Amino acid sequence: METRLGRFPAQTELPEPVKFAWPIMVLPELFTSARHLAPLVGYLATIGWEVFAPDLTADAGFAQADFAKLVDSANEALTALGREAVVVGHGIGGLVALKLAERAGVKAGIAIAPLAPGFPTPLLVNFGNRIRMWRGLPLNPPARRMLFEFVADADIHSRAQIIKALTPGATEAAMEVVAGNLSYASADHAAPRLIVAGESDIFAPFEKLEAFAHRIGAPIAKIPNRGHWLIGGRALERTINEIQRFLVRSLGQDLLLLFAEEWKQP
Numbered sequence: 001m002e003t004r005l006g007r008f009p010a011q012t013e014l015p016e017p018v019k020f021a022w023p024i025m026v027l028p029e030l031f032t033s034a035r036h037l038a039p040l041v042g043y044l045a046t047i048g049w050e051v052f053a054p055d056l057t058a059d060a061g062f063a064q065a066d067f068a069k070l071v072d073s074a075n076e077a078l079t080a081l082g083r084e085a086v087v088v089g090h091g092i093g094g095l096v097a098l099k100l101a102e103r104a105g106v107k108a109g110i111a112i113a114p115l116a117p118g119f120p121t122p123l124l125v126n127f128g129n130r131i132r133m134w135r136g137l138p139l140n141p142p143a144r145r146m147l148f149e150f151v152a153d154a155d156i157h158s159r160a161q162i163i164k165a166l167t168p169g170a171t172e173a174a175m176e177v178v179a180g181n182l183s184y185a186s187a188d189h190a191a192p193r194l195i196v197a198g199e200s201d202i203f204a205p206f207e208k209l210e211a212f213a214h215r216i217g218a219p220i221a222k223i224p225n226r227g228h229w230l231i232g233g234r235a236l237e238r239t240i241n242e243i244q245r246f247l248v249r250s251l252g253q254d255l256l257l258l259f260a261e262e263w264k265q266p
Helices: 034-046 067-081 092-100 127-135 144-151 159-164 171-179 206-216 233-255 257-264
Strands: 002-005 008-013 024-027 051-054 085-090 106-112 193-198 220-223
Touching: 002 051, 002 067, 008 034, 008 067, 024 034, 024 067, 024 092, 034 051, 034 085, 034 233, 051 067, 067 085, 067 092, 067 171, 085 092, 092 106, 092 171, 092 193, 106 233, 127 171, 144 159, 193 206, 193 233, 206 220, 220 233
Parallel strands: 024 051, 024 085, 085 106, 106 193, 193 220
Antiparallel strands: 002 008, 008 051
């Protein structure tokens, strides 16, 4: 169902019944948009989550945004939601989700295959995009072998549609990630955070994400034999199982508050 979160169009799924006390807001990877998150959104809804996927690319200046602007845009959508929420992001959207965990009202921040700060990921750094970075132009989506690696774990019947819908990437934000110019609060000053990483992800190597998780005091869950596209296809069920386990363990009875209210009814 289409809705709006402030000035951003958004997709939302409202399960019957809603089983959890807070909604989830999901954020996409660089080069992708809310439409690429449809399998993730649908799966979360089937297990009882109310899910919102704002299209932050609707911002006219999105392709020129720095990382702080991405965080501000996501925060604007979250503010428009007007409720406490869990934030889940893929890739650079995962880095934004971890940052938003420092915000009051965010119950947890979860990063699915986030880009590793300080690592010159081949998703962003290639000859063509180096020139585009130098000229300040939006980055081109992956091509050839990198494109194959990017969508390798997606459902085979969805790959053509995924590729067709890829969009230019935000150069400034990408350069900050590659340079490692991102700061995160310690675990004592943030909501619970989780990183879910593919064991075979060439764009965000597990050992790099493990070191990053250690720096910010977040647990990390490994998805064996899977790459970067953990938001659909063969990796999706395992990814959501790790997220669900973490949320239940971290948020406890409050997460299941709606069930508690049902139990009180005669």
